[in-house]
Amino acid sequence: DVVMTQFPLSLPVTLGQPASISCRSSQSLVYSDGNTYLNWFQQRPGQSPRRLIYQVSNRDSGVPDRFTGSGSGTDFTLKISRVEAEDVGVYYCMQATHWPPSFGGGTKVEIK
Amino acid sequence: EVQLVESGGGLVQPGGSLRLSCAASEFTFSDYWMTWVRQAPGKGLEWVANIKQDGREKNYVDSVKGRFTISRDNAKNSLYLQMNSLRVEDTAMYYCAGYTSGWYRNYWGQGTLVTVSS
Numbered sequence: 001d002v003v004m005t006q007f008p009l010s011l012p013v014t015l016g017q018p019a020s021i022s023c024r025s026s027q028s029l030v031y032s033d034g035n036t037y038l039n040w041f042q043q044r045p046g047q048s049p050r051r052l053i054y055q056v057s058n059r060d061s062g063v064p065d066r067f068t069g070s071g072s073g074t075d076f077t078l079k080i081s082r083v084e085a086e087d088v089g090v091y092y093c094m095q096a097t098h099w100p101p102s103f104g105g106g107t108k109v110e111i112k
Numbered sequence: 113e114v115q116l117v118e119s120g121g122g123l124v125q126p127g128g129s130l131r132l133s134c135a136a137s138e139f140t141f142s143d144y145w146m147t148w149v150r151q152a153p154g155k156g157l158e159w160v161a162n163i164k165q166d167g168r169e170k171n172y173v174d175s176v177k178g179r180f181t182i183s184r185d186n187a188k189n190s191l192y193l194q195m196n197s198l199r200v201e202d203t204a205m206y207y208c209a210g211y212t213s214g215w216y217r218n219y220w221g222q223g224t225l226v227t228v229s230s
Contacts, residue, residue, distance in 0.1 A: 103157040
């Protein structure tokens with residue numbers, strides 16, 4: 001199974017400052033069709049997961065443009081350009097290239 | 113507004129059974145892969161099972177194979193998870209989610225809590 005490793009586990013950030021979350025997979029996430037099925041999810045306290053990014057760098061509808069996904073192969077990054085109070089929560093990367101789909105362990109973003 | 117509404121969770125003893133349901137509305141259910149994802153209390157997300165649009169392909173994570181069965185009824189816009197031989201470690205919030213091939217679109221429910229305890 002593909003192991004997704006996220007770091008850091010916890011990310012205290014000052015409001016208005018940038019934040020960066022890394023995600024590494026144990027195998028390449030490039031599928032046979034040439035696409036890379038790497039998603040990023042946000043889970044606010046007490047809520048269900050909400051996807052922010054699909055296929056590495058495509059923002060979902062309604063997601064603020066301060067969220068940016070990048071990376072390739074086995075190394076991926078989610079960046080928040082200026083953290084706002086509503087960004088508090090746990091962020092998960094998730095690969096859907098290999099069966100079974102797997103999530104990273106999560107990065108908890110909190111305000112300093 | 114798109115909705116996925118899970119139901120059927122509750123408290124069950126080890127070895128018992130539960131059937132979860134997920135009612136979908138305001139999207140073309142039959143166009144979507146459907147899945148169950150669970151989250152143990154205070155833990156991360158774990159894929160459980162998925163089912164193809166026509167119901168002919170089903171996949172399970174190893175830890176639930178032979179115990180859980182995923183199914184769907186496209187006429188009723190509903191997804192199900194029959195859970196047998198439940199274990200304490202199956203205790204979790206169970207989320208229903210749907211996604212298109214290629215993951216271009218996805219929808220998630222609010223979850224239903226399953227507690228396995230004596």
